[in-house]
Amino acid sequence: MLRHFKPPQDRARVRDHQDNPGNVRRQPGSFVITGAPVIDGRIPQRLEIRQLRKNNAQWNLYLLALNRFQQMDRSDVSSYYQLSGIHGRPYTEWDGVPVIHNRGYCLHTSSLFATWHRPYVAAFEQVLYHIVQEVATSIDNDTYDEYKNAASTFRHPYWDWAAASSDGSPVLPAPVSDSPYIVLDLPNGSQTVNNPLYQFKFTSSDLSSLPNPPFSVWQNTMRYPSNRSAAATSQNALVSQQISQSQDSYAQRLLNLLQAYPRFANFSSSAWTPNSPAYDSLESLHNQIHGLVGNGGHMAWTDYSGFDPIFWLHHAQIDRVLAIWQALYPNSYVEASTEVFESAAIAQGARVDVNTPLKPFRNDTDGNFWTSATASNVENFGYSYPEIQGKSMSEVKAAVNALYAASSGEITSRRSNEAPMKAVPGPPSTGNYTEWLSNIRVAKDALDQTFFVHIFLGDFDPDPKTWTFEPNLVGSHAVLTPYVMTRDPAQSTIVTGQIPLTRALRADEQKGLLDMKDEDKTKEYLRRNLHWRVTTMDDKDVPRDRVPDLKISVVTANVRAADADDEFPVWDELKVQQDITSGKPAGLGSGDDV
Numbered sequence: 001m002l003r004h005f006k007p008p009q010d011r012a013r014v015r016d017h018q019d020n021p022g023n024v025r026r027q028p029g030s031f032v033i034t035g036a037p038v039i040d041g042r043i044p045q046r047l048e049i050r051q052l053r054k055n056n057a058q059w060n061l062y063l064l065a066l067n068r069f070q071q072m073d074r075s076d077v078s079s080y081y082q083l084s085g086i087h088g089r090p091y092t093e094w095d096g097v098p099v100i101h102n103r104g105y106c107l108h109t110s111s112l113f114a115t116w117h118r119p120y121v122a123a124f125e126q127v128l129y130h131i132v133q134e135v136a137t138s139i140d141n142d143t144y145d146e147y148k149n150a151a152s153t154f155r156h157p158y159w160d161w162a163a164a165s166s167d168g169s170p171v172l173p174a175p176v177s178d179s180p181y182i183v184l185d186l187p188n189g190s191q192t193v194n195n196p197l198y199q200f201k202f203t204s205s206d207l208s209s210l211p212n213p214p215f216s217v218w219q220n221t222m223r224y225p226s227n228r229s230a231a232a233t234s235q236n237a238l239v240s241q242q243i244s245q246s247q248d249s250y251a252q253r254l255l256n257l258l259q260a261y262p263r264f265a266n267f268s269s270s271a272w273t274p275n276s277p278a279y280d281s282l283e284s285l286h287n288q289i290h291g292l293v294g295n296g297g298h299m300a301w302t303d304y305s306g307f308d309p310i311f312w313l314h315h316a317q318i319d320r321v322l323a324i325w326q327a328l329y330p331n332s333y334v335e336a337s338t339e340v341f342e343s344a345a346i347a348q349g350a351r352v353d354v355n356t357p358l359k360p361f362r363n364d365t366d367g368n369f370w371t372s373a374t375a376s377n378v379e380n381f382g383y384s385y386p387e388i389q390g391k392s393m394s395e396v397k398a399a400v401n402a403l404y405a406a407s408s409g410e411i412t413s414r415r416s417n418e419a420p421m422k423a424v425p426g427p428p429s430t431g432n433y434t435e436w437l438s439n440i441r442v443a444k445d446a447l448d449q450t451f452f453v454h455i456f457l458g459d460f461d462p463d464p465k466t467w468t469f470e471p472n473l474v475g476s477h478a479v480l481t482p483y484v485m486t487r488d489p490a491q492s493t494i495v496t497g498q499i500p501l502t503r504a505l506r507a508d509e510q511k512g513l514l515d516m517k518d519e520d521k522t523k524e525y526l527r528r529n530l531h532w533r534v535t536t537m538d539d540k541d542v543p544r545d546r547v548p549d550l551k552i553s554v555v556t557a558n559v560r561a562a563d564a565d566d567e568f569p570v571w572d573e574l575k576v577q578q579d580i581t582s583g584k585p586a587g588l589g590s591g592d593d594v
Contacts, residue, residue, distance in 0.1 A: 031077050031095045033361050033370065035122045035381030036129035039152045043384050046316055049157040049173050050165070057143075057150035060184050062157070065131040066196035066309070074205065078127045081206060086120065086360065087306030088482065090209035097345065097360030103482065105344040105360055106302060109271045109444060109493055111264075111337040112352055113283045114322045115372040119361035121315050122381040125156040143187045155383045158316035161243065161289055162250040163403050170240045171247045172293075176310055177223075177236035197309045199234065212483045215298070221308040222297035228538075234297065242292050242468040242476075249475035252500035253285045255404040256435075258325060259568040260557075264332045267325060271340050272441060272494040275594050277555045277574040279439040280498035282325075284477065286318050287497070291452055291478025292468065296537035300450045303483040320385045323378050327388045327396045334372040340493045341444070348491065398566035434519065435557045435571070436501040438530070439588075440477050443549040444493040448484075449536060453477045453550070455499040456531040457508065464541040467533060475499035494549055501526075501554070526554060526580045544585040553588035554580040 038044075053059050072079035077095045086094050088104035097105070107116040136151035161171055175182060175197055182195035199220040202210075210216050217230040224235040257280060261267040266276065270283040294300025298308045305311050326333075336353040339346055345359040346352065357369035378384055387399040438455050458472035468476055477497040505525075509516050514525040532552045534542040544550060558572040576594055581587030588594075 033119050033123045036126055038382045043379050044153040044155045045386050046155045046383050047157050048160050052157040057147050061132045061135050061151055064135045068131050070196050070200055083124055084306035088303035094360050099344045101342045103344045107343050109341040111269050114268045115375055116358045117315050118319050118375045119370040121319055156316055158320050159313035162254040170244050172240040172243045177240055200307050215304055224295035225297045251404050258400050260571040262329050265335050270495040272496045277576055277594055279496035284497035287478045287480040290480050300537050301483045323385055324387055394566040432560050435559050437555050438499045438501055439553045439555055440497045441551045444495045446548040450481050451479050452535045454533045457504045458529050464535045465539045474504045523580055550586040551588045552581055
């Protein structure tokens with residue numbers, strides 16, 4: 001049985017460094033990010049959230065500890081509120097690291113995007129781990145050993161939004177979205193507790209530091225809010241529907257990034273590289289999830305996204321994808337580059353490289369910060385992932401193919417008013433084939449706010465409120481911004497993304513609408529049926545020709561199929577098909593930069 005739990009606010013302070021590396025209540029400048037400790041030399045794995053749920057003891061510990069974490073004293077640098085606020089608002093100094101620019105510390109549109117978030121998630125995991133140990137000590141003797149062992153190997157889970165569920169359940173896990181309360185199967189029987197994955201609740205003091213309405217009046221984090229008033233509610237059912245609607249898009253994008261992006265500079269950042277048609281990136285894919293989960297709520301804005309509990313599941317997944325990519329391409333990593341967007345600690349125009357301090361994350365008590373170089377190995381933070389731990393490169397490739405090649409190839413009809421058809425086959429197992437993709441380029445500050453670019457293949461309802469649910473939607477790309485962003489044409493940052501078209505074309509080919517073996521006819525089909533639209537987070541249509549620097553294009557690549565399950569296909573260089581989009585509003589035409 002569980003002993004009586006003291007109120008979370010009474011037990012929130014975690015002990016000092018060696019006993020509890022959360023370093024709570026220490027003097028500014030002394031929060032050292034070590035990651036969760038490793039017991040007996042065995043490095044635990046972060047698990048997918050649905051896999052973690054199968055371990056009842058760890059699942060109980062996770063949710064009970066996360067509840068305590070969210071109720072910690074806001075003055076503690078290790079509190080949920082303060083750690084979440086590092087990412088954006090309230091734009092205040094964290095642990096003695098000065099805020100030079102009126103922004104959050106997070107690095108976006110940067111070559112350091114992925115590596116900056118690694119110590120960030122590790123810091124969150126570090127504090128949560130030690131609260132898990134506290135919870136485990138509240139277990140009576142009959143189950144004490146089980147919970148103690150579960151606590152010792154606990155690591156924060158990730159949410160794999162790209163892998164199709166084996167049981168046909170929604171891509172958005174039920175415990176994250178179903179209810180603000182959750183029933184736990186505890187040693188002394190079932191107990192209903194606040195569901196800390198559903199939302200984070202703000203205090204009145206919290207809201208006073210969050211100046212932008214409606215965030216200043218919302219008492220808890222919101223997903224796809226019903227309106228912008230204080231009485232708004234999250235529409236998690238709609239979030240789940242549109243996340244599942246676009247799952248095939250995530251799987252294809254992720255698979256392409258892991259199979260065909262061998263250079264870190266292209267893989268990591270959404271910043272445009274002129275004259276390169278390789279438009280996708282881990283950051284761009286990450287933005288798509290932020291946009292669809294938030295849809296005007298907290299996740300849709302970099303200033304507020306860190307407060308939503310799903311942020312940490314999402315960014316553990318982003319870190320996992322980075323770790324898998326590193327295992328596949330060990331000879332490429334952070335290159336020297338110029339920051340195109342400012343953050344709290346780094347100016348726009350600053351030169352950064354693998355040794356740039358990832359502020360505000362300290363790695364010792366001497367004032368040194370983590371860098372991309374020192375953060376390159378996940379085991380430095382005391383965790384790993386199932387797809388890479390102890391695996392050869394060929395085993396990693398086999399794991400990637402098993403997880404995502406089927407997910408991105410097995411799709412059904414995109415037309416909901418038609419009878420379901422058999423699964424659309426994936427790419428050929430032998431020989432060559434053509435990949436078709438839609439490239440998106442636009443100014444990050446084009447609309448002074450976060451917005452979507454939707455890509456359709458076929459007809460769609462004229463009501464923009466339906467667009468993320470449309471059967472003929474191929475994918476929705478999100479351009480993520482801070483809440484307040486004023487366009488400056490002289491210093492505008494251009495960002496890119498990519499929506500794969502091949503699977504959608506195969507679905508239409510299977511219905512006899514085109515013959516993909518004939519490239520000219522496929523181009524003509526795309527000229528007639530490829531459409532794109534732009535919406536803001538409140539589902540307002542924005543005329544395409546009024547979106548600064550928006551250019552949509554189609555690119556193709558000749559691909560040689562992989563010879564084995566533990567190999568990747570080989571892509572030729574991407575070729576721009578300007579004749580498909582030329583002459584359409586915001587379509588790339590002859591003479592436009594690629």
